[in-house]
Amino acid sequence: MSVNDTAAALPAANGGALPIGGGLPSNLLLRFSAAALLWFAASGVTALWPDAADAQEWERTGEFASLLVVAAGLLVLAALLAAAIRPAPRSRLEAAIASLSASVPWLIALALGVTGWEILTAKLNLLPRPFFVPPQALLEVYLDDWPRLLDCFAASLRLLITGYAVGSILGVVTGVAIGWSRAVGYWVHPVLRLIGPLPATAWLPIAFFAFPTSWSASVFLIALASGVPVTVLTWSGVAGVNSAYYDIARTLGASPRFLVLKVAVPAAMPHVFVGLFMGLGASFAVLVVAEMLGVKSGVGWYLQWAQGWAAYGNMYAALLVMALLCSGLVTLLFRVRDRLLAWQKGMLKW
Amino acid sequence: MVALESTDTQAGVAGMTIDVQAVSHSFDLHGAPLPVLDGVELRVEPGELVALLGPSGCGKSTLLRLVAGLEPPSRGSILADGRPIDGPDPSRVVVFQDPTLYPWRTVRDNVALGLEARGLLRSQGHRIDKALALVGLTGFERAYPHQLSGGMAQRAALARALVNDPRLLILDEPLGKLDSLTRLAMQSELVDLWRSSGFTGLLVTHDIEEALFMATRVIVFSGRPARIKADLPIDRPYPRHRGDPVLTELRHRILELLGLAETW
Known part of the structure; x- marks a missing residue:
């Protein structure tokens, strides 16, 4: 395995910098799809799983789920764009896609975190209220206040x-x-x-x-x-x-x-x-x-x-x-x- | 190398006369006086390049600081062209062993320092490029000091001094920290500069060969407190040759005066 291959396999480790002479990682589509899928899943959990029966029904759940869908959609779009356009090596677009690709582990962790947060609060009501609120409650504040x-x-x-x-x-x-x-x-x-x-x-x-x-x-x-x-x-x-x-x-x-x-x-x-x-x-x-x-x-x-x-x-x-x-x-x-x-x-x- | 145009200076660059009259100096070391100079008498004529040689720490550099006007002597007086020195003046410029370039300024802005300090940047700014060309640093104007090699940094320091058209150039071991090849090259360059510009030069060095290669006179000092032990004119034409038998003979004499004859 050459140095370039190693660098391409670990884009997050070199801080989003491009592997020299290597271009974009080859499994780009896979990486973006995995992240997008998890954001779709987060959205699905939020929208389709009914809120816990023993607590209030949270407002703005639909809006929050839409927001998650938008995030997932953007990721899909980025993956398709990258595959379709094939940006010139060392161009600004390539740099942007490479840095997004380097953020994929974070994007995956965030999607899992939001899903977990959603389930523990709104869906199962496992955390003591009123100290813990689901993410849509924050969205509600930003939209209304x-x-x-x-x-x-x-x-x-x-x-x-x-x-x-x-x-x-x-x-x-x-x-x-x-x-x-x-x-x-x-x-x-x-x-x-x-x-x-x-x-x-x-x-x-x-x-x-x-x-x-x-x-x-x-x-x-x-x-x-x-x-x-x-x-x-x-x-x-x-x-x-x-x-x-x-x-x-x-x-x-x-x-x-x-x-x-x-x-x-x-x-x-x-x-x-x-x-x-x-x-x-x-x-x-x-x-x-x-x-x-x-x-x-x-x-x-x-x-x-x-x-x-x-x-x-x-x-x-x-x-x-x-x-x-x-x-x-x-x-x-x-x-x-x-x-x-x-x-x-x-x-x-x- | 080209000489700075002498038309835009007062009366060309005429060398300065320096008269050191019975100068003694001491430092205050934990309350007790530490004498470093003892009754030094020295007259430097315009256009001379005088080398000061002596044991390490004997007070040669102190004498340079006094001539530069950075400190007043404890006793005695120093005259520049017959007038007592009462402080630093841009006609007497020092080049130290360390280039001491300002790290936050580019090479060009470092060289511009003297003009800027005297408010001459606008009218005399063109002199900066000439000074840089003179020391061979054209093309490095925008570099920062940490990007320069030791020799280049010292050249920049030299340009920073020369841009002021000094009538006395005070060189405090200017080549002391350079590698030996760069040092030999810069000795010749300094001699060329001095011969084409006509300033008076005062050079402190530890290197006997350097003194003999460059100077018109070599002053040998004793250990601290420094007294003048010998005043040797080096009456050899320029450009000099390091293998010149007259210089070799003088080198032997100087070693003798410094108590190192047995190493010859």
Whole structure:
């Protein structure tokens, strides 16, 4: 078996990349059909198996089953297209089909998972209610309550971005100032040491009392949570800059301003991004707590509200939205870093 | 190789006169002074290429830092064209043993550093390509430093210095970390550059042969604190030959001065 054959047999193992010179795997049709079949099966279980008699009948079951059929249909379509068109080697279409083919194990697992979930909840009613709901309950939330969810999503995003932007900008400025100026370091360092390790949520009671609105209080808390790691990492980055970089710039006629903006800051950037990632994680935690305890909108508030009504379907729906929000922002930050730090070797790909 | 056009500089590139007058210097080591230079007197005439030789850690590099204006001397004074040096100046540029290119800048942007720092990028930007051509890096403008070999990185560092049309080029073991073949090639290139440009050169090196091959004068220092032990003019025409018997004789003398004659 040649190297190419091995690579073709294990498309998932090489992360969807094409086996060099190999084209698409030969059993493409089989792979896609297996996945499609399981999605059809999930749809059939959902639509044809009656809901458990000892519980409520779930709404939107038909819509959910249709959605599953659509997913299965798309897979069939992809398989037929791939077989019929025979995309040119190394074309974009071929790359797309290859990456879909690499996802087949996941698609199969998802179909099995959804079927199992459907059977355990709606069909057999084996899991305690109301804590566990079938997947169509989430669909019901998205179809019926989407205006409110969208509102909450937007509110969370606005609050998070505002707080995180304020915290990151102040963090970078403070970090550079501490790293650059002995006087600033003398005064700020002890404060940072005392306050930095304190979780931002500890300020919650005083923040909601001291700020005019719970929104501004939350911005403060998120800024604090994200600003501290950004400050510390920026500072350590600036302090660790190779002093020869400054010597070079000075002999070439650089002003102090140039030394800060064109030498210290870019040299510290890899550290700054570590701080930005830590700060983003911390800001998620503070966002949810602030929205659960004070702010009257946002996904955190929605979670709390849904729990109050024992509307667990809404809660799962909101959790999923929250996960997409957080993951999306982390991905975005990775993209920004990859662009700005393209000069670095061996970066982690997200 | 082509020389930088001298028309767009002030009065061509005239070499600088350096006058080191009774300079002593010491570092503060855990509260106790550590003397590194002891009463150094040295006058370098315009257009000379003077090599500083001495035992490792004797303070030669410190002398270069003082001439560059990166630190003031503890005692004595250093004059550049008769005026005391009170800080770094783009007319006196240093090339260090490590290329110390900024890893986040491309080769071109690294070479542009001096022009950018002085706000001359717009009016003098064309000099960058000439400097890159001068060191043979045309075509590597968009490479990042981590993509360069050691020799290419040091060439880029040289271009970064030359683009400023220095009147004094301070070379702190610039070839010390290169492999021996690259080093021999770059010794000749540096000599060509110096001869065609007319700047004054100060070269710290550990390599006696390199000093003899390149310099018009070799200054031999004692161990720390460094004093000048000998000042040897190398009155041989360029391009020189490494097998020149006069250089061999001088090499023997220098080894003697450094206390290594028995290894000859």
